[in-house]
Amino acid sequence: MSETSETEPVALVVIGHHRSDSLTAAVAERTAKRLAAGGYRVDVLHLEEEAFDPRNGVADEPDYGDREKRYSEEVHRHIARVHAADVIVPVFPVWWYGLPALLKGWIDRVWNYGLTYGRSKSPMAGKRMLWIALAGLAEDDPNSALTRAFLDGPLRVGISAYCGIPDATAVALFDSEGQGLTGAERDRHYRELFAKADAAVDVLL
Numbered sequence: 001m002s003e004t005s006e007t008e009p010v011a012l013v014v015i016g017h018h019r020s021d022s023l024t025a026a027v028a029e030r031t032a033k034r035l036a037a038g039g040y041r042v043d044v045l046h047l048e049e050e051a052f053d054p055r056n057g058v059a060d061e062p063d064y065g066d067r068e069k070r071y072s073e074e075v076h077r078h079i080a081r082v083h084a085a086d087v088i089v090p091v092f093p094v095w096w097y098g099l100p101a102l103l104k105g106w107i108d109r110v111w112n113y114g115l116t117y118g119r120s121k122s123p124m125a126g127k128r129m130l131w132i133a134l135a136g137l138a139e140d141d142p143n144s145a146l147t148r149a150f151l152d153g154p155l156r157v158g159i160s161a162y163c164g165i166p167d168a169t170a171v172a173l174f175d176s177e178g179q180g181l182t183g184a185e186r187d188r189h190y191r192e193l194f195a196k197a198d199a200a201v202d203v204l205l
């Protein structure tokens with residue numbers, strides 16, 4: 001995290017991959033640098049390195065009769081970082097047309113009742129969100145439609161908009177494993193993937 005300033009907007013970049021040497025982490029770090037260069041104070045949340053436990057437990061089950069409920073300390077530490085952010089950028093691989101458990105558990109536990117939804121004035125009002133998904137399937141694979149539907153449905157509408165963030169977008173970087181590509185063709189492919197991520201990030205600048 002860079003030095004704090006009262007005036008800088010804050011970006012929370014969430015890495016939803018267990019490996020620091022993954023392409024996902026590389027895209028996330030590139031995104032963080034781009035946001036910082038664009039004037040954000042960037043908080044990088046590497047869920048695995050910070051040993052976030054994605055398993056929901058009794059302490060973090062929502063109590064719909066009490067939106068003031070005190071959740072676990074871990075959840076309150078995390079929601080403070082979410083609330084401090086002007087933009088939230090989860091970066092993750094698509095696994096079985098969904099979020100990896102690490103990131104799904106962060107949403108399940110931290111984006112909880114009373115903390116992100118369930119209030120007449122949304123605690124998330126005014127924030128923006130960009131979901132960056134890396135998908136192994138080629139863009140023209142018929143099953144890629146399932147990934148697009150997941151990004152636009154459960155992520156953009158079901159989570160972001162539901163929690164009071166209508167200004168949300170989701171971008172997919174397809175063919176993230178560069179299947180069958182070698183040499184210059186492979187290099188060009190990855191330049192294009194990075195450029196697609198950069199263009200999505202630039203909308204936030």
Ligand SMILES: Cc1cc2nc3c(=O)[nH]c(=O)nc-3n(C[C@H](O)[C@H](O)[C@H](O)COP(=O)(O)O)c2cc1C
Pocket residue numbers: 017022023024025093094095096097098134135136137147176177
């Ligand atoms: C458990 C698992 C499930 C996966 N499911 C999908 C999927 O549903 N759709 C898809 O396009 N790619 C899928 N993939 C491929 C990953 O999206 C791909 O390996 C990843 O984006 C590569 O980025 P990384 O090097 O950062 O892991 C899956 C990979 C794993 C390991």
